[in-house]
Amino acid sequence: MSACSASSWRSRKRRLAGVVCVVAATLAIVTAIVCGWPSSRAVSAAQADTSAPVTCATCHAGVVNSYAHAPMRHAMEPATADPVLLANPDLKIQQNGYSYSVQTKDGHSTYAVTDATGTLTLPIHWIFGQHSQTFILEKDGKLYESLVSYFPREHGLATTPGDQHMKPKTLTEAMGRELPQWETLTCFNCHASSAVSGSRLTLDKLVPGLECERCHTGAQQHMADAVNGNFKTLPKSLKRMSTGDISNFCGQCHRSWETAVRAHFKGPSYVRFQPYRLQISKCFAFNDPRISCLACHDPHQPVNHDQAFYDKKCLACHGDAHVASASASAAVLPMAKSCPVAKANCASCHMPKVELPGGHVQFTDHDIRIAHPGDPYPN
């Protein structure tokens, strides 16, 4: 290399280094803007516009908007604006010698039960569920689960699942099943927000459905701090939890495997408790993210009922090794046997639908297995 060419090379090298520095700086600024700026900008914008309250949506508009349609957001419907009761303003059924009616007028719903001795009418304040709906009723300071519920498949009322064995002898018994303290706490804690504080019900503060704070503990504090420019007090990241921990986390309401074992769950009545069923599966592994609840379900989105949607989740473990090895996870996580029968609609065979006894609905059994027609329901 000549001195000239060496000098020229050094010069080019210097210019190149300069370009790299500029690009790097630009990238750093862009990264900073992309990662940090939207939040602070959104909060600042909200601060500037004092009429706009700061909410989770101020910074996380996308996820909040999609979550507005997610089932957990509608785990309890507002008593005055329940689409189901507004669309079905006059529901009636007769059973066990009692007449039941759920009537909605001017946005207010009442639940009435009648026998030869008279009629008991109570206002409906709490509507549990988005599609099938059960009502929690208050009488003389006690809370009751309505003995009849609404079922969309029948477009009408029928006995609340689990209460089929009840033989009411009085109007109050016919109205509903009295809820013990712990069951009340669990029900409201899983269907509403701010309804429970410690071991006490705080129904005056209740917000129907699950708000962000219910799962993202610390979200309110994070929001308050973010308004003041402090982004260090972030809620714990649920995405980073292990598969086992996520299963237990979701299992707080959807019932964990441990809850099921301790409570001696048996039979298809418990098929609706997915974390429990999933952990029965042979393929469940505590640290394998491919079998996590979150691998298939985004709790901020409505449930996807297209079975084909889940195929790639199954194939992440059961796909062909040479295809799967292209993905990062497959490099460290072992592959399982691939299905000799099909590569599509895996869930239709391996996660059969099970009719919930008395539930007027079918649930997907999350006990993933080779299911043969006529096999008994596995406990």
Added chain:
Amino acid sequence: MGVIRFSTLRHAPRPFRWWHAALCVTLILGAGSACGLAQQTSPTFDELAAQAAAARDQQNLPLAIDLYTRAEQLKPDWQEGWWYLTLLQYSSNQFPGAIDAANHLLQLVPHAVPAMALRGLSEFEIADYKASLRDLEMAVDHGAANDPHNEQIIRYHLALDLTRASRFQDALEQYRLLAAKNISSPEIMAGIGLAGMRSTSFPSEVNAADLALYQATGVAGFAFLFGDSLQADTLFQQVFAKYPTTPNLHLFYGVLLFSHDAGLAADQFQQEVAIAPANDSARALLAFALTIAGRFQEALPEAERAYAASPEMEMAQIALGRSLGETGNIDRGIPLLQKVLDRDPDNLEAHMGLAALYGRAGRKEDAYRERMLCLKLAK
């Protein structure tokens, strides 16, 4: 029907609640007795038997006892005679005689359940609580408490025997069965309070001041066992307010809550150890309840203390093993749980703990094996 009424019954035994039982025994033994009578018709015996029955019908208990005794001397395998000697001597407060007669009958018919129950009640009266516990427990196992007329007296005395033997949970189960039928009395209330607060005394042995505490606690406990959790909570809060430093009150409420909600129970145990820091059992229960509730970080220090105080206590071993493993110390946690299984191979909580810790350790097959074992054990 109050407990007192049974004492009354003993002194003025009409109408006999034991008629049903007597008839049962007569029916059970009837065929054999009739055969025996036909084969050995001694006029003297027949006369004595007839006179004894007449004296019994006339409620002349001393004469009836004398005649039955003389008849038995002529025909020692006369089962009906031994039965009436048991019953009449028990009713006359002649407990050693009643026990002796019951012994004869039970030698002839080892499963004469009413005789077993009466012997147990007689043994209670002569303060042979160990024998009384054995007989009453066996009698209840064989259905002696199925007759509603006899249920209260048998279950109450069995509960007292169990309390005396420090089997407080078993005693509370007997009280629960009474409460479920709304069978109550001041003695039952005090008995519940004593068993709940881990005292081996009987209500009759407690001074008036303490009796008020035990009865108030028992009333709260009764409400809980009856199924009125809301009322029970109100009553327990009143007792806590009145006796803020009395040990074992929160322990009792925690024990009642435990099978329904481990988290609520843990809150009570926490208050108990605040009142009585040296109560190792309460601390072990606290650690265990926190573990069941999945509050492992909180459970760990309590479990460490409980284990240090009572290293052989199974509950402390499980709580420590599980909470250690769940908080990152899997290598120390697993051996502790295995140690529990060495002594108690079917311990469900230890197997559940191992399932979780094997999962965390990436031992997928071991975790699956433990989960399946748990399902079997839970059945």
